[in-house]
Amino acid sequence: MLRLRLKSPVDTVMREPEKDRDRPSLLIKSRPIRLKGQSGINPFKELSQKGHEMVVLVPEANYHILNGSYTTRTFKVPYTMADLDASLDIIKKGTLEAPGLLDVPKTFEMIMNFTEMQVKGCEGLLYDEPLMRSLQEQDFDLMLTDPFLPCGTIIADAFSIPAVYFLRGMVCGLDLEAAQCPSPPSYVPRLFTGNTDAMTFPQRVKNLLMVGVESILCKNVYRSFDELASRYLKKDTTYKQLLSHGAIWFMRYDYMFEYPRPLMPNMVMVGGLNCAKKKPLPADLEEFVNGSGEHGFIVFTLGSMVSELPEVKAKEFFDAFRQIPQRVLWRYTGVVPKDAPKNVKLMKWLPQNDLLAHPKAKAFITHGGTHGLYEGICNGVPMVMIPLFGDQGDNVQRMVARGVAETLNIYDITSEKLLVALRKVIHDKSYKEKMMKLSAIHRDRPIEPLDLAVFWTEFVMRHKGADHLRPAAHDLNWVQxxxxxxxxxxxxxxxxxxxxxxxxxxxxxxxxxxxxxxxxxx
Amino acid sequence: MLRLRLKSPVDTVMREPEKDRDRPSLLIKSRPIRLKGQSGINPFKELSQKGHEMVVLVPEANYHILNGSYTTRTFKVPYTMADLDASLDIIKKGTLEAPGLLDVPKTFEMIMNFTEMQVKGCEGLLYDEPLMRSLQEQDFDLMLTDPFLPCGTIIADAFSIPAVYFLRGMVCGLDLEAAQCPSPPSYVPRLFTGNTDAMTFPQRVKNLLMVGVESILCKNVYRSFDELASRYLKKDTTYKQLLSHGAIWFMRYDYMFEYPRPLMPNMVMVGGLNCAKKKPLPADLEEFVNGSGEHGFIVFTLGSMVSELPEVKAKEFFDAFRQIPQRVLWRYTGVVPKDAPKNVKLMKWLPQNDLLAHPKAKAFITHGGTHGLYEGICNGVPMVMIPLFGDQGDNVQRMVARGVAETLNIYDITSEKLLVALRKVIHDKSYKEKMMKLSAIHRDRPIEPLDLAVFWTEFVMRHKGADHLRPAAHDLNWVQxxxxxxxxxxxxxxxxxxxxxxxxxxxxxxxxxxxxxxxxxx
Structure with a gap:
């Protein structure tokens, strides 16, 4: 077995084993074992525990390798760790210094640069003939991949094995297009528009125009994917065509987060699959949070990518935290001022889900990645959200629209603004009440999302795909x-x-x- | 509690307790009990076993009353049993004597006559003021109803309680329209067209024209529903508008039967929920089917409505059965010829699912109702299908398209045609193989459809609806x-x-x- 590890440098800085945070491509050899309602943290661990063999292929330059019971194999890429660091720094700098979060051209440029690097990395793998030959000989049953990057899907086609996708979404909604999923722009908001599902006329105009803008910008983003797929598979194809053969699409959200809209039969919602299991806190943390008394504590992370902040920006946070009675746990590795307040505990990494599950957790300051966001929902903790880039702006909008979060802009954040937002989500009871309701509905489900992911992955292996879920729409062109x-x-x-x-x-x-x-x- | 029993005379002649065959409207008072993965035959029994109180309201003239732990209350209707019998006879006669199964105007006329009678029955209930008052005072939590008839939906609105639907489908796809479910006519076949999901250009023309024909014919079918709803609720509304507030739509099919197409978040597929539990056969039946030796036996029913046939038509069946080595179990109450073959056992009623589950069952002759059809799929028995009316023609098409059934027309059936079809599905192994594959996929699911139905019914009671699944599309008009x-x-x-x-x-x-x-x- 082979796990093709094509990590996105964007969301993998965190070196702790948050194994479901990555964009892996997995080749799996099945064991004929049926699911018996087990539960765990992520489907990879779960699948390996059930006896399936897995291999992960790791680019030479990468941020971390997963721990787990899978073999790893390394392939050469035409970039170094220094290149990765440099590209990360550009993104970080751009995020902290630019005012426009929903800056579409900037975001697309970032995506372009990122995907270009990844496509080169993918070439390194595909054209490593000895490696590819040895993989093909191993006779895998399934490819599990995030289609945000093309390599997994291309290999699934080359090896003639079914592909199962695991994703938050794709730029320009290519996932919905490839799955033939209707997505009326009149009530399904497009990314980067800041729209909700209830739009005014101008918002609907903006939303429809975005469909046009996307189709132009995305031609550039996906051109390199199309070119690589056609060249490697030696047939005239597009990435969308390849994607359309996916057996199951695991969508990492549900209707606590996403607005209700049509689904296709092979789309399975697994939002919140990352927060199923909670561990008790280490003794020192337990002592710290319990010491917060009736005021409780705040969890603060800006995701795997941003653990540092410019001194002047960090000062605003320290100043705000000095003025509140709550204790704060902050994942921060930047410069610490001499007069740092004593109610703040700085950590290189923190057990986010376990902390949020603590009854004294009062608020969660987050950048609005879907993983953290679902940990907030699962545990019913209101949020102050500081979106940084990519889909985060839209994620945050959804939570604000539901009345469970306040949002701030990292560009012009001040201690005053932060204080106002924090006091609001902590003292205005409506935030907590709405969040508890959201949490209750999210957790009230007939089957755990993790079990669902494992079930359908094994289903595809048992039946060599899921053809009975493939709509005939795939055989029609646009006009038809x-x-x-x-x-x-x-x-x-x-x-x-x-x-x-x-x-x-x-x-x-x-x-x-x-x-x-x-x-x-x- | 009150169970509003608005039985369709079309599918309720069978007097045996096949409790899930009806179109009930249930008012339920919840008990705070959580589902623990139980299984059973139908959600009503399951819900009552879990401590929920239910009441069924029965029209004076009706074909049978359900046995179970719910209270029943009777209301007056302006028709008698004789009227019901007469209307049934018209349908039966029309079916056996007319050549065109997919005769759209005839079918619509039948539907019109049927719904007109039912609307009158519904009026009898709605305007029974003492009864309605006493019902309202009982403070129900939920209405469970088949929206094929309007009474349940109207009462849910009047009582301001959530409605949960349980249906095969509605004339003109009003269910999909009311749920805002996209249904592109380019690959979603319309009823009565005989189309599959892979259509030629002329078939697509026919399908699109059918959309137009439906919209004209359906105005007549649903006009009386609209009028009754507006009059009773004292507001300007349509039946579609009322329907659109349904919390959950239980669809009595899945993708073994239906072609893959978009779904909405509040549509839950529960196809095959009727064949979960199998009982052993009574001793005399077990002896009879075991006596069939290696040739096995055939199960033959034409549904709850047709247990008799004109002598000349029945003769064709007897003649065919005389020439085969299989034994036949036939639900038949008509005239028996003197020389009836000995391999045929005639019964007033037969345990269809238990018989089909027997390893010696070789073929299933059926009219193609979805219940019987799913019992065929669950148990992997190839079918000879003789559709009679309504959706049956389309149901049959779907099974034939999947290569698991042959179809015959009751109008011009002969013993020769029957023999050819029977020998084909019994001796051509592809029918059995395809059926076994269909059956395997159908039964390979993460949760039993019955448990799913019970879960979502209780979910709606716990959360007073399922607003989080309601798409914003409901707030837009057609142009928007x-x-x-x-x-x-x-x-x-x-x-x-x-x-x-x-x-x-x-x-x-x-x-x-x-x-x-x-x-x-x-």
Whole structure:
């Protein structure tokens, strides 16, 4: 077995084993074991515990390797760790210094740079012939991959094995397009628009225009994917076409986060699968949070990527925390001022889900990645959200629209603004009440999302795919799908009938006219 | 509690307790009990076993009353049992004597007559003021109803309690429209067209035309529903608007039967929930089927409605059965010829699911109702299908398209045709193989459909609805939903810009022309 590890440098700085945070491509050899309602932290661990063999392929330059019972194999990439660090720094700097969070061209440029590097890395793997040959000989049953990057999907096609996707979403909604999932722009908000599902007329105009903008920008983003796929597979294809053969799409959200909209039969929602299991806190942390008394404590992380802040920015946070009675646990590795307040505990890494599960957790300051966001929802902790880039702006909008979070902009954040937001989510009871309701509904489900993910992964292995869930829409082109040819044909008939009727009437009318004129003349 | 029993006479002739065959409206008072993965035959029994109180309201004239732990209350209707029998006879006669199974106007006429009678029955209930008052005072938590008939939905609105639907589908796809579920006519076949999901151009033309035909015919079918709802609720509403507030839609099918197509978040597929539990056969039946030896036996029923056949038609069946080595169990109450073959056992009622579950069951002759059809799928028995009316023609098409059934027309059936079809599904191994594959996939699921139905029913009671699954599309009108206003606005801007640009160019051009002419003239 082989786990193809094509890590996105964007979300993998955290070196702790948060194994479900990555974008892995897994090749799995199945063991004929049926699911018996077990539960765990992520489907990879779960699958390996159930006896499936897995291998992860790791690029030479990468941020961390997962611990677990899978073999890893390394492949060469045309970039170094220094290159990765440099590209990360550009993103961080851009995020902290630019005012526009929903800056579409900037975001697309970031995505372009990121995917370009990853496509090069993918080439390093695909054209490593000895490695690829040895993988093919191992006769895998399944590819589990995040289609945000193309390598897993291309290999699944090359090896003729079913692919199962595990994703938050794709740029320009390519996931929905490839799955033939309808997504009416009248109530399904597009990324980067800041729209909710209830839009005013101008917002709907913006949303529809975004569909057009996306289709132009995305041609550039996915061109390199199309080119690589066609070149490597030696056939004229597009990435979307390859994607459309995916057996199951695991979507890392549910309707606590996403707005209700159509789904396709092979889309399975597994939002919150990361916060199923909670461990007790280490003794020192337990002591610290219990010492917070009735005021409770605040958990603060900006995700795996940003553990440092410019001194001047960090000062605003320290100043705000000095003025509140709550204790604060902050994942922070930057410069610490001499007068740092004593109610703040700085840590290189913190057990986020376990802390949020603590009854004294009062608020969660987060950048709004879906993992952290779901840990907030699972544990019913209101949030102050500081989105940094990518989908985070949209994620945050969704939580704010539900009345369970306040949002701040990292660019112009001040201690005053932070204090106002924190006091609001802690003291205005409506935030906690709405969050508890959201949490209750999220946790009230007929089957755990993790079990669902394991079940469907094994289902695909048992049945060599999930063809019975594939809609016939895949066999239609755009014109056929929208019945435009049929409508055109019916219009043609209608026009012909009207034309013939009109001509016949005119003919009769003229004859009658002539006759009556003749009569008059007589 | 009250169970509003608004039975459709069409599918309730069978007097045996096949409790899930009806179209009930249930008012339920919840008990705070959580589901623990139990299983059973139908959700009503399951819910009552879990301590929820239920009441069923029975029209005076009805075919059978359910046995179970719910209270029943009777209401007056302006028709008698004789009227019901007469209307049934018309349908039966029409079915056996008319050649066109997919005769759309005839089917719509039947539906019209049927719903008209039911609407009158519903009026009898709604305007029984003492009864309605006493019901309202009982403070129910939920209405469980088949929206094929309007009474349950209207009462849910009147009592301000959530409604949960349990259905196979609605005429003209009103269920999909009311749930805002996209259903592209390019690959989602319409009822009565005989189309599959892979359509040729002419078939797609027929499918799109059917959308138009439906919208005209359905105005008549649903007009009486709209009128009754508006009149009783004293507000200007339509049945579709009322339906759209349904919390959960239980669809009595899955993708073994239905073609893959979009779903909405509050649609839950529970196909095959009727064949979960199997009982051993009574001793005499066990002896009879075991006596069939290696040839096995055939199960033959034409559903709850048709247990008799005209003598001449029945003769064709007896003649065919005489020529096969299999034994036949036939639910038949008609005239028996003197020379009836000995391999045929005639019964007033037969335990269909238990028989099909027997390893010696070789084929299933059925009319193609979804209940029987799923019992065939669950137990992996190939079918010879003789559709009679309603959705049965389309149900049968789906099974034939999957290569697990042969179909015959009751109008021109002969013993030869029957023999050919029977021998095909019994001896051509592909039917059995495909059916076993279908059956395996159907039974390979993360949670039993019955448990799913019970879970979501209780979920709605716990959370007083399922608002988090309601798409914002419900707040848009047709023009807004399809973004036609936005497209119009953008086109207007485009045309204006083009017009202004053109006029400006023309102005410049003329000035230039004039200048150059002036120059020439100088």
């Amino acid at each position: 799908y929208h019945s435009l040819d049929v409508i055109g044909f019916l219009l043609l008939i209608l026009v012909t009938v009207m034309f013939v009727t009109f001509k016949s009437c005119m003919f009769c009318f003229r004859r009658c006219l002539r006759k009556s004129q003749k009569k008059k003349n007589e | 939903y399809h973004s036609l206003d936005v497209i119009g606005f953008l086109l207007l801007i485009l045309v204006t810009v083009m017009f202004v640009t053109f006029k400006s160019c023309m102005f410049c051009f003329r000035r230039c022309l004039r200048k150059s002419q002036k120059k020439k003239n100088e």
